Amino acid sequence: MASEIMTLNMGPQHPSTHGVLRLVVELDGEVIQKITPHIGYLHRGIEKLSEHRTYHQALPLTDRMDYLAPMHNNLGYVLAVEKLLGIEVPERAETIRVIMAELTRLKSHLVWIACHALDIGAMTVFIYAFREREKIMELYEMVSGARMTSNYFRVGGLSRDLPAGFEAAVQEILDTFPGHFDTYEGLLTKNTIWLQRTIGNGVISADDAIDFGISGPALRGSGVDFDLRRDLPYSGYEKYDFKVPVGENCDTFDRYKVRLVEMRESVKIIDQAMKRLKPGPILADAPQVCYPPKESVYNSIEGLIHHFKIASEGFPVPEGEVYQGVENPKGELGYYMVSDGSSKPYRMRVRPPSFVNLGAIEKMAKGSMIADLVAVIGTLDIVLGEIDR
Amino acid sequence: MAENNRAVVKLKERFANALLDCKEYRGEVTVTVKKENILEVLKCLRDDLRYNFLTDVTAVDYLGQDPRFMVVYHLMSIPNKDRIRVKAPVTEADCSIDSATSLWNSANWLEREAYDLFGIDFKNHPNLVRILMTDDWVGHPLRKDYPLQGPDREPYKGRLS
Numbered sequence: 001m002a003s004e005i006m007t008l009n010m011g012p013q014h015p016s017t018h019g020v021l022r023l024v025v026e027l028d029g030e031v032i033q034k035i036t037p038h039i040g041y042l043h044r045g046i047e048k049l050s051e052h053r054t055y056h057q058a059l060p061l062t063d064r065m066d067y068l069a070p071m072h073n074n075l076g077y078v079l080a081v082e083k084l085l086g087i088e089v090p091e092r093a094e095t096i097r098v099i100m101a102e103l104t105r106l107k108s109h110l111v112w113i114a115c116h117a118l119d120i121g122a123m124t125v126f127i128y129a130f131r132e133r134e135k136i137m138e139l140y141e142m143v144s145g146a147r148m149t150s151n152y153f154r155v156g157g158l159s160r161d162l163p164a165g166f167e168a169a170v171q172e173i174l175d176t177f178p179g180h181f182d183t184y185e186g187l188l189t190k191n192t193i194w195l196q197r198t199i200g201n202g203v204i205s206a207d208d209a210i211d212f213g214i215s216g217p218a219l220r221g222s223g224v225d226f227d228l229r230r231d232l233p234y235s236g237y238e239k240y241d242f243k244v245p246v247g248e249n250c251d252t253f254d255r256y257k258v259r260l261v262e263m264r265e266s267v268k269i270i271d272q273a274m275k276r277l278k279p280g281p282i283l284a285d286a287p288q289v290c291y292p293p294k295e296s297v298y299n300s301i302e303g304l305i306h307h308f309k310i311a312s313e314g315f316p317v318p319e320g321e322v323y324q325g326v327e328n329p330k331g332e333l334g335y336y337m338v339s340d341g342s343s344k345p346y347r348m349r350v351r352p353p354s355f356v357n358l359g360a361i362e363k364m365a366k367g368s369m370i371a372d373l374v375a376v377i378g379t380l381d382i383v384l385g386e387i388d389r
Numbered sequence: 390m391a392e393n394n395r396a397v398v399k400l401k402e403r404f405a406n407a408l409l410d411c412k413e414y415r416g417e418v419t420v421t422v423k424k425e426n427i428l429e430v431l432k433c434l435r436d437d438l439r440y441n442f443l444t445d446v447t448a449v450d451y452l453g454q455d456p457r458f459m460v461v462y463h464l465m466s467i468p469n470k471d472r473i474r475v476k477a478p479v480t481e482a483d484c485s486i487d488s489a490t491s492l493w494n495s496a497n498w499l500e501r502e503a504y505d506l507f508g509i510d511f512k513n514h515p516n517l518v519r520i521l522m523t524d525d526w527v528g529h530p531l532r533k534d535y536p537l538q539g540p541d542r543e544p545y546k547g548r549l550s
Contacts, residue, residue: 039520048530052537083415210442210467213495224467231470320414323463323474325444336461338449351445351463359498388521 003028008370012040016119016374020384023361023373030369035362039355042388050348054314055081058345060151065350066386067148069108071100072328074153079234080324080335081155084317085289092280093157094236099170099273100143100152101235101326102266106177107136108329108381109263113184116256116378120197125187132180139169156290157283167274174271181263188256198253202364202376205250212360215353216331217262218380221247221255228327239276240269252379259381289315314343330354330381350389354382394418396438396473404430409478417474424460424477424486431462431475431492440464440473446489446499448479448507452533456480458509462489485510488517506531 006027011017020040026033046065050058062077063070075097082089089097114129137147142163144152152159188194204214209222219226227244229237245261247254283290291310296303319341325334331353338347357380365376392398397411400420407426412419422430434440445463456478465472479486488511489496500511501520508529511517519526528535536542 041521041523043521045530048535048537051533086415208494211494213443213493213499226467232472321419321474322415322417323445323472325465332444334445334463336445336447336463347449349445349447349461351447355498355502356495359495363494 005033010370010373016115016377018377018382018384020388021358021377021382023377025370025373027370030371032365032368032370032373035365035373037358037361039358039387040384042385044385044389046389047348047350050345052344054343055155055317055345056310056314058348059153059155060149062350063149063151064385065352065389066108066328066330066333066354066383068111068383069104069329070148070150071104071152072108072326072333074151075101075235076324076326076328076333076335078153078155079326080322080337081317082284083322083324084320084337084339085155085286086318087156087284087286087289089157089235089284090281091236092278093282093284095273095276096158096162096282097153097235098237098240099270099277102269102273103136103139103170103173105266105329106173106263107133107140109259109266110136112259112329112378112381113256116375116381117188117194119374119378120194122188122191122194125184128180128183128187132177135169135173139166139173142166142169154283154290156286157281161282170270170274174267174274177267178264181260185260195253197372197375198256198379199249199251201252201368201372202255202379203249203251204360204364208363209250209360212363213356214331214360215356216328217258218255218331218357220245221258221379222250223247228325228332232325234324234326240272242269252375255379316341316343317345325351328353330383330386331357333386350386352386352389354380354384355387358382358387394473396420396434396440399438400430400433403433417472419474419476421476421478424479427460427462427475427477428487428489428492431464431489434464434473434475435492438466439468440466440471442467443489443493443495443499444472446496446503448503448509448531450507450531450533458484458507460486460503460509479509484508485512487512488514490514505529508532 008025010023010025012020012022022038024036046061062073065073110129110133114126117125141147144150206222206224209219225246242265245258247258292303292306297307317339321338323336325332333353334351336349340346365373407423410421442465444465447461449459458479460477462475503509504517505519505521
């Protein structure tokens with residue numbers, strides 16, 4: 001029988017393609033021959049906009065990229081600017097950053113497990129994981145005033161200290177979450193449908209993963225033991241004791257296991273960080289850079305002038321260039337900043353993990369069935385807002 | 390100092406004529422090389438010095454200077470837990486450089502993005518088409534002479550405050 005290649009547009013309306021991704025799939029029967037991704041046109045133009053903003057004004061742009069992990073985006077940005085400036089952050093601020101970053105990892109992975117399970121057809125996990133995520137969203141709101149676009153970190157520290165009741169709320173999360181993870185595993189890890197849809201699907205070997213620049217849980221799922229938090233530490237991650245999970249079979253199931261273990265490890269890191277938390281300042285001793293305390297802005301003319309100067313003119317940053325990568329839930333999020341000595345970034349480049357990871361989709365899905373493509377998109381855990389900054 | 394860095398020492402031995410500059414700033418090593426030699430240098434870094442992971446390819450537009458563009462490669466060594474930055478100047482008149490796709494597949498999309506937003510032509514790239522903008526888009530948005538608010542609009546005059 002003569003066969004014919006069929007071209008099929010998958011997305012942007014397909015639920016698994018996150019709104020703007022379109023995959024032009026060439027099929028021989030049900031088998032994928034070729035994939036041409038069109039990554040959509042969101043075009044917030046964050047890199048271009050930051051060239052016209054001061055360093056403080058560019059910060060709120062960053063948490064809009066990966067809207068599932070806003071604080072991680074903030075973290076990479078403030079670390080890059082702090083590196084350019086050469087300033088040190090007080091210990092309390094650093095510890096709070098770690099707590100918030102790990103809570104963000106939990107939050108992002110919860111959305112991943114929810115959507116990935118839903119893509120494959122498991123509805124219960126979706127509802128459970130969003131219920132748990134809501135707890136972290138409440139914490140976000142408590143700490144920063146916003147549920148999504150937190151804008152909580154500042155160059156030199158944090159925008160404000162932790163509110164009353166934070167510790168109890170975190171403790172509740174620490175106590176209950178491991179049980180929730182057990183529930184997800186109970187629902188999925190021994191579920192025949194789940195196993196058949198994930199084992200041996202979307203295989204990418206360690207060498208190929210490195211070749212394609214894949215980072216984060218997807219890289220570790222392929223058996224590469226590498227985590228920026230442990231291997232190129234930032235924000236004092238070297239002080240925490242945690243395990244880096246690694247997969248063996250390089251398939252969708254391994255990436256699922258890696259992320260689940262990562263969530264359990266995040267809970268441990270938060271627990272350690274909560275115990276380290278000591279009272280102290282939350283902003284670096286750098287009056288040129290950091291906003292003055294609110295009492296002095298409201299009660300003294302010097303404080304008001306000081307605040308006004310930083311808010312309107314920004315602060316000059318020494319000429320030079322730096323790159324700072326952080327371990328985002330999706331992979332390595334990097335900020336490459338070039339300063340020309342003025343108060344605005346000359347060039348701010350974001351190295352987005354989702355963008356680079358998605359580049360490997362054809363390699364991962366070629367030769368498998370069209371139905372497995374859904375699982376491959378889900379396992380990469382992409383956020384289109386980050387792909388098309 | 391940058392001179393003592395293992396990679397820099399090796400590159401100085403091998404590519405004495407190609408190296409334009411070596412610098413260390415905030416603990417990060419930057420090597421600037423002639424664009425004719427970029428593939429050789431990257432290959433040497435990948436194979437001999439174990440910088441096996443191409444993290445990023447991007448460009449910077451230094452409008453008003455010559456050469457105008459700087460193509461920037463960020464490499465990472467997974468076994469050595471180390472980073473290095475390689476830069477190559479590209480002039481406006483001959484706005485092209487060899488593609489690194491023969492060394493890393495990750496260069497494919499990253500170079501397409503640099504082509505799309507800066508208009509740098511990556512020679513021997515298998516599929517050099519726009520990736521973020523539509524196919525028929527005119528101009529390269531991240532160039533410094535491209536208006537912030539897009540073409541056919543009043544130029545941006547800064548915030549009123």
